[in-house]
Amino acid sequence: MPSKQSQQKGCAPVRRNMSKEHLLQELEALDFAPDREPYLPPPSPLVIVISGPSGVGKDATIKRMQELGVPFHFVVTATTRPRRPGEVHGKDYFFVSLEEFAEMIEKGELLEYAVVYGDYKGIPKQQVREALASGKDVVLRIDVQGAATIRKIIPNAIFIFLTAESEEELVLRLMERKTEPPDKLKLRIATARQEMKRLDEFDYVVVNRDGALDETVHRICAIVEAEKCRVRQRVIEL
Numbered sequence: 001m002p003s004k005q006s007q008q009k010g011c012a013p014v015r016r017n018m019s020k021e022h023l024l025q026e027l028e029a030l031d032f033a034p035d036r037e038p039y040l041p042p043p044s045p046l047v048i049v050i051s052g053p054s055g056v057g058k059d060a061t062i063k064r065m066q067e068l069g070v071p072f073h074f075v076v077t078a079t080t081r082p083r084r085p086g087e088v089h090g091k092d093y094f095f096v097s098l099e100e101f102a103e104m105i106e107k108g109e110l111l112e113y114a115v116v117y118g119d120y121k122g123i124p125k126q127q128v129r130e131a132l133a134s135g136k137d138v139v140l141r142i143d144v145q146g147a148a149t150i151r152k153i154i155p156n157a158i159f160i161f162l163t164a165e166s167e168e169e170l171v172l173r174l175m176e177r178k179t180e181p182p183d184k185l186k187l188r189i190a191t192a193r194q195e196m197k198r199l200d201e202f203d204y205v206v207v208n209r210d211g212a213l214d215e216t217v218h219r220i221c222a223i224v225e226a227e228k229c230r231v232r233q234r235v236i237e238l
């Protein structure tokens with residue numbers, strides 16, 4: 001039963017009266033040497049897919065996680081889409097030509113690729129493999145069709161669907177972002193309507209509420225923490 005004092009502190013750690021060495025000497029005298037091997041191996045590195053319609057806040061969420069020093073490897077994917085103002089090659093995307101992209105496909109360098117809003121996008125396989133081998137959890141920020149492909153290739157990945165509170169909020173964000181001309185905006189909104197119908201292909205859904213980006217980051221980290229406590233670990237074979 002914790003002492004009155006520790007009860008007052010809540011769950012303060014109960015301090016040992018004797019040093020660990022002293023206790024182990026006593027145990028030795030009893031001719032008993034406990035096994036020092038850890039009971040459990042460290043949790044397996046995870047593949048975390050963050051997907052959802054254009055404009056829900058995938059990029060903003062990942063940028064915020066990076067600012068907060070969340071220790072995931074955020075995969076930089078390849079695209080033939082022209083670079084937007086402020087985007088950096090090798091950071092936001094590997095911006096490549098159509099020929100270069102075709103060569104990546106030819107050489108089998110892509111784990112997955114798709115045409116997304118008229119541009120090619122693809123996941124460099126080696127980058128994912130190296131990140132996992134280094135023991136890091138890997139985040140894939142891909143569209144809904146890409147998530148479906150990854151679910152076939154890496155069934156043990158964790159699939160998180162990010163959404164805005166409403167279609168109106170989504171459209172306002174896309175308009176405010178000013179990255180698409182009106183005709184392309186319409187395509188993204190029409191695509192978003194279809195993508196919202198595929199929510200049940202995912203394991204988790206996180207609503208990225210207006211002005212609550214840190215709450216979104218916290219929720220995603222909480223999902224990953226819980227997944228690391230699974231008895232049956234999601235071991236990734238790639």
Ligand SMILES: Nc1nc2c(ncn2[C@@H]2O[C@H](COP(=O)(O)OP(=O)(O)O)[C@@H](O)[C@H]2O)c(=O)[nH]1
Binds near residue numbers: 053077
């Ligand atoms: N399938 C797939 N989708 C990707 C890949 N890289 C990025 N995407 C997704 O492509 C979609 C369009 O990305 P982008 O052109 O940056 O537009 P945004 O989503 O409006 O910022 C987004 O949902 C990205 O998550 C990839 O390698 N594969």
Ligand SMILES: Nc1ncnc2c1ncn2[C@@H]1O[C@H](COP(=O)(O)OP(=O)(O)O)[C@@H](O)[C@H]1O
Binds near residue numbers: 053055061
């Ligand atoms: N929680 C939020 N509250 C308000 N605006 C947001 C939030 N998350 C993202 N945004 C804004 O919405 C727009 C779309 O976000 P972005 O990360 O580009 O979406 P996606 O990568 O999913 O296309 C951006 O201008 C971004 O700054």
